[in-house]
Amino acid sequence: MLPSALSDFVALIFPRTCLACQQSLARGETHLCTGCRTQLPYTDYHRLAPTDNPLARRFWGRVPMEYVLSYLRFLRRGRVQHLLHQLKYQGQREVGTALGQMYGQELATHGLGTDLDLILPVPLHRRKLAKRGYNQSDTFAEGLAAGLQVPWSAEVLRRNSFTASQTRKSRAERWQNVAEVFEVAQPDAVRGKHILVVDDVLTTGATLEACAIKVLDAGAAAVSVATIACAEH
Template sequence: MQFLKDIYSLFYPKICICCKNLLLSNEILVCTICRHDLPIICYTDFKKNKITDIFYGKIHIENANTLLHFQKEGKVKELIHNLKYRGRQEVGAFLGNWFGSMLADLHVLGDIDIIIPVPLHKKKKRKRGYNQLTTFGESISKILHKPYTEDILVRTSFSKTQTFKNRMDRFLNTTSKFYLKDTLALKNKHVLLVDDVITTGATLTSCCLELQKVEGIKISIITMAFAE
């Protein structure tokens, strides 16, 4: 069996998604050097940090955190863009397993009841073929032993990608609307809302405003990365 694996690797070598160098046999998706170079954030204080500051005075959230610092150019951008636009859903699993393990070690989100992603509009999901948050959310779900569901919160308006827009354009583009299909399922629940990259927080705020229509709901937020 190992011989067949070696033959397969000879013709289909695995390369680092960031630097494009060959991966060693014990490396997954990202080489050791690139992984150590990734700018980790993961604040130790989940209640007061740069992510919670984004929502101050807009909505109430219990906790918020992010894994990586997103820059206009760099390895984090390469990871996220491979996940969103090149079909590399294993990036979501890689980041979810990594962040999920860190969250479990910090023992902060142990009281959450359910994990929900920021939804894609059905047109965009049909075009892309997947929600880039699925493997990320599912991986965290397995580690934290909490259910993950994509069918409760839906996006009702379609907007073009905001990846290349500046911060002001993102803030002004608040047309995304969301609809909660089942309010009873979230009554008195602590929801963990997950997203990929947070900038102004406009989309997450819109999601939270819809979720906060539920009686007794509590909301925490985590994202793959934060773009300052």
């Protein structure tokens, strides 16, 4: 049996489905169907000036950011929530890499990323990493790196303490929860460079702020942040 015929046969028995809406994918579609690709709630914040970016305002007076970016708006019971659930709890790592690559290509098209030197995912503690088997932020970083043509590393930032879930915590409580749990394990990797720190979801920004401060304290020339999705205030 020819490989293409075998592929069609497997698709017939085990149809590939869109990770967002669970409908069958057509030939040529990967991970997301065309309908979801066009209907996902994109933020388009990369098209705005920093002073007009509502996400950037969350960090004003706290830590200087070059870019504050997020690909999608998080809407409860919507496609984005389903995608993130697939990524974090159903072992669908390709959600992160696919969205990262799509977003990276979008950013590159608009001239963003040409001054970035290194992408760093927010690390998981080793206990949570062992339980989940992978870091969802690593997958997003990997996809972004491919789309932007910028290197990434999961070894530079380290999480030293296991923290309780951030869910249901206020901004102050979230900051207290993560303020001293991160460290830059390889300062030479960030010194004098523009670093992009990435995570899956931006809510209050406390985790990204804590990482950004550590990166700047280690000698980075500039820091930016990007996430798959952002929760609206």
